[in-house]
Amino acid sequence: xxxxxxxxxxxxxxxxxxxxxxxxxxxxxxxxxxxxxxxxxxxxxxxxxxxxxxxxxxxxxxxxxxxxxxxxxxxxxxxxxxxxxxxxxxxxxxxxxxxxxxxxxxxxxxxxxxxxxxxxxxxxxxxxxxxxxxxxxxxxxxxxxxxxxxxxxxxxxxxxxxxxxxxxxxxxxxxxxxxxxxxxxxxxxxxxxxxxxxxxxxxxxxxxxxxxxxxxxxxxxxxxxxxxxxxxxxxxxxxxxxxxxxxxxxxxxxxxxxxxxxxxx
Amino acid sequence: xxxxxxxxxxxxxxxxxxxxxxxxxxxxxxxxxxxxxxxxxxxxxxxxxxxxxxxxxxxxxxxxxxxxxxxxxxxxxxxxxxxxxxxxxxxxxxxxxxxxxxxxxxxxxxxxxxxxxxxxxxxxxxxxxxxxxxxxxxxxxxxxxxxxxxxxxxxxxxxxxxxxxxxxxxxxxxxxxxxxxxxxxxxxxxxxxxxxxxxxxxxxxxxxxxxxxxxxxxxxxxxxxxxxxxxxxxxxxxxxxxxxxxx
Numbered sequence: 001x002x003x004x005x006x007x008x009x010x011x012x013x014x015x016x017x018x019x020x021x022x023x024x025x026x027x028x029x030x031x032x033x034x035x036x037x038x039x040x041x042x043x044x045x046x047x048x049x050x051x052x053x054x055x056x057x058x059x060x061x062x063x064x065x066x067x068x069x070x071x072x073x074x075x076x077x078x079x080x081x082x083x084x085x086x087x088x089x090x091x092x093x094x095x096x097x098x099x100x101x102x103x104x105x106x107x108x109x110x111x112x113x114x115x116x117x118x119x120x121x122x123x124x125x126x127x128x129x130x131x132x133x134x135x136x137x138x139x140x141x142x143x144x145x146x147x148x149x150x151x152x153x154x155x156x157x158x159x160x161x162x163x164x165x166x167x168x169x170x171x172x173x174x175x176x177x178x179x180x181x182x183x184x185x186x187x188x189x190x191x192x193x194x195x196x197x198x199x200x201x202x203x204x205x206x207x208x209x210x211x212x213x214x215x216x217x218x219x220x221x222x223x224x225x226x227x228x229x230x231x232x233x234x235x236x237x238x239x240x241x242x243x244x245x246x247x248x249x250x251x252x253x254x255x256x257x258x259x260x261x262x263x264x265x
Numbered sequence: 266x267x268x269x270x271x272x273x274x275x276x277x278x279x280x281x282x283x284x285x286x287x288x289x290x291x292x293x294x295x296x297x298x299x300x301x302x303x304x305x306x307x308x309x310x311x312x313x314x315x316x317x318x319x320x321x322x323x324x325x326x327x328x329x330x331x332x333x334x335x336x337x338x339x340x341x342x343x344x345x346x347x348x349x350x351x352x353x354x355x356x357x358x359x360x361x362x363x364x365x366x367x368x369x370x371x372x373x374x375x376x377x378x379x380x381x382x383x384x385x386x387x388x389x390x391x392x393x394x395x396x397x398x399x400x401x402x403x404x405x406x407x408x409x410x411x412x413x414x415x416x417x418x419x420x421x422x423x424x425x426x427x428x429x430x431x432x433x434x435x436x437x438x439x440x441x442x443x444x445x446x447x448x449x450x451x452x453x454x455x456x457x458x459x460x461x462x463x464x465x466x467x468x469x470x471x472x473x474x475x476x477x478x479x480x481x482x483x484x485x486x487x488x489x490x491x492x493x494x495x496x497x498x499x500x501x502x503x504x505x506x507x508x509x510x511x512x
Contacts, residue, residue, distance in 0.1 A: 051418050070418045077411040081512035082433045091429075092419035123512055141419060 003064065004029045004177040005050070005145050010059035011202075012045050019045040021202030022059065027145065029064075032171055032178040034188035037198030038239055043181045046203060047149050050179070065144020069137070073150040075130040079122040085109065085133050086118040092141040108140035109133075111170050128159035132166065139170060146171070148180045152187065161219045164191060168217060185235045189228055190217060197238045206238050298482040306482040307489060316470065316486075323454055323467040324494060326382055330389035330450045331443065338394045338446075339439060342401025346435075347427060352402070359398075367392040367453045371461050385457040385466070392453040393446035400442030404435030437510040444502040451495050467491050 005027040012020045019042035027033045037043050049056040051070050069092070072078040079088050089105040096104070109115050112132040122130050131151065138146055151167075152160045168191065171178050182188050188195050189211060197207040212227045222228055280300045286292065287299030298306075310316040345352045367388045378384045408431055416430045458468025467487050474483035 053414055053417060067420060068418075070415070072411060072415065074411060077409050078415045080412065080430070080433070082436065082510070091416070094425075121512065137419075 002029050003027065004031075005064070005179065006060070006062045007050070008060040008062075010046070010049060010056050010061060012042070012049055012054070013057045018202035020049070020056070021204050023198075023203065023205055025196055025205060025208060027177060027179055029177055030175050031193050032168075032180065032191060033194045033196060034192035035179065035181045035196045035198060036183065036185060036188040036235060036239070037203060038200050039183050040201060041198050042201045042203035043183070043198065044149065046198075047147055047181050050145075051147055063144055067141065067143055068145040068147055069139075069141045069143035071131070071134045071138050071146070071148045071151045073153050075127065075134050075154065076123075078134055079130060079137075081121065081123055083122075084118065085114065085120050085122060085125070088122060088133055089137045089140050091137060104140045104142075105136075108136040111139060111173070112136045112166060126159075127155050128163060131155060131163060135163075135167070135170070139174065139176065144177065146176050146178045148178065150182055151180065153182070153184070160187075165217075165219065167191065172215065185232055185239065186223070189213075189231050189235065190219075190222060195231075195235060197235055207235075209234070295479075295481055298485060302482050303485045303489065307486045310483070310486050319465060319467050319470040320490060320494075322382075322465045323451075323458065323491075326386050326466065327389065327447070327450050327454050327494075327498070330386050330393055330454065331447050333386070333390045334393035334397055334446055334450065335443060337390070338397035338442075339401055342398045342439075343405065343427065343432065343435075345398070346402040346405030347431065363395050368456055368460065371457060375461060380461075380464075384461075385454055388457050389450040389453045393450040396445040396449065397439065397442040400438045400445075401435055404438035405431055407438070408434055437506065437512075440502065440506040440510060444499060444506065447498045447502055448495055451491070451498060455491050467494075 003026040007023055007025050010020060010023045011018070023046065025033075035043060035046065045054070047070070048054045050061050051068060052061075080091065083091065086102075086105050086109070089108055090101045093101040093104060106115070106118065109118055112135055114129065114132055114136060117125060117129065117133075122133055125133065131154075135151075148167075152163050155163065164187065167178070167180075170176065180188070180191055182191075192211050195207075195209045195211060196205060197209065198204065199206045209231065211231060213222060213225065213231075283297075284299040284301060287297045287302075345355065370388055370391065371384075374384045374388055378387060412430055412434060413426055416426055421429060454466070455468040455471075458466035459472050460468075467490060471484050471487035471491075474480045474487065
């Protein structure tokens with residue numbers, strides 16, 4: 001399989017603050033890769049450098065194909081309120097003739113099950129439906145890579161399951177290459193073919209794990225699968241979940257010290 | 266419906282008060298003709314082609330002034346709002362020009378432009394520019410960066426972002442600016458007609474009615490009609506805003 005995305009020694013620094021400290025990884029064609037890391041570890045910076053919104057301080061991002069698409073976490077602010085659902089999905093297709101634009105938008109809306117909502121305005125839809133519009137917009141653009149920035153972090157749990165399964169279905173049906181950035185360990189294991197675990201900032205690659213689960217996944221059975229549970233624990237350990245960070249230990253020590261000073265013995 | 270009824274009661278109360286005041290001995294005779302007289306005169310005037318031509322002249326001049334103000338202020342606002350360098354360079358001049366009352370510019374305008382309709386239109390444009398300009402700049406400040414990033418990710422260039430994202434997203438603010446500007450333009454228009462320059466228009470009609478025959482009922486007819494034009498402009502533009510900008 002060929003590589004769709006190659007990231008080589010990617011690093012980014014804002015002033016003195018190093019957000020990403022040299023990342024190297026690839027995403028193969030048709031693969032769904034999840035990037036998981038502690039919050040504030042530079043995941044957003046990574047996504048912004050890959051999407052070309054910011055130029056990285058060092059390193060290389062090379063995409064096989066002309067363009068990528070992004071689905072942002074905040075669907076409400078990412079959809080154009082003055083356009084209809086159809087208009088939003090057509091937005092990236094401006095260079096195409098009108099008829100083809102129409103057809104592609106209609107098709108993408110069918111894929112996400114929103115064929116009937118084409119004439120509505122985004123704000124007339126529920127949150128989950130709005131995020132489906134954003135996904136349809138990204139798919140209609142036929143990107144070499146679909147980048148998703150915490151795509152399901154702003155919807156309720158039920159909707160989140162629905163959208164996860166929708167993503168798995170459309171990417172299987174249309175052979176889309178996807179890179180999902182998330183802080184949710186369960187989600188990364190459930191969605192991914194591979195998981196990239198990042199360290200705290202500056203973000204470095206801690207592990208590159210294959211997900212040993214069948215391609216067909218199910219919200220109930222997959223999540224109770226032994227392989228799922230084992231991998232989830234592994235990622236959690238890698239991310240140091242549940243253990244106090246060094247800072248917390250320092251604070252605790254300082255607090256104990258101050259207490260022993262004030263408490264009369 | 267209750268709000269509508271209350272509105273009617275309010276208007277009826279106002280008219281009753283006016284009627285009482287007009288007929289009371291507190292004011293000199295004929296200084297404030299009561300509404301019963303004024304509305305009679307209004308009906309007479311509305312059938313007079315001369316009065317209608319005054320009204321049309323004012324309304325037309327106001328509409329032209331709003332159109333010119335939009336054509337100047339919206340593009341300027343887009344430039345000032347998206348190019349910080351231009352905005353900083355012009356800030357001092359704008360802060361100086363903005364508070365100058367249009368009416369204070371009448372002598373200057375008369376000398377520069379003469380006594381034709383250019384003068385009153387220019388002064389109304391001057392007054393109407395500011396609300397549109399500032400609302401456009403403000404709207405660009407409020408432009409959501411995520412919308413811009415979304416459009417950039419989908420291959421939209423700088424100019425594309427300006428026209429396909431910044432301008433539509435600014436539209437609600439711009440329309441509010443236009444609505445405020447319309448009322449201002451009307452006020453300035455009638456004031457300039459009243460004070461100088463014009464041979465036609467509602468302001469001129471009011472002035473003539475007072476200084477010639479001293480017909481206060483006609484003066485008030487002019488006033489009432491000016492108010493009605495203001496209400497119609499305001500409501501019409503508000504309706505357009507709601508229709509176009511539902512979000």
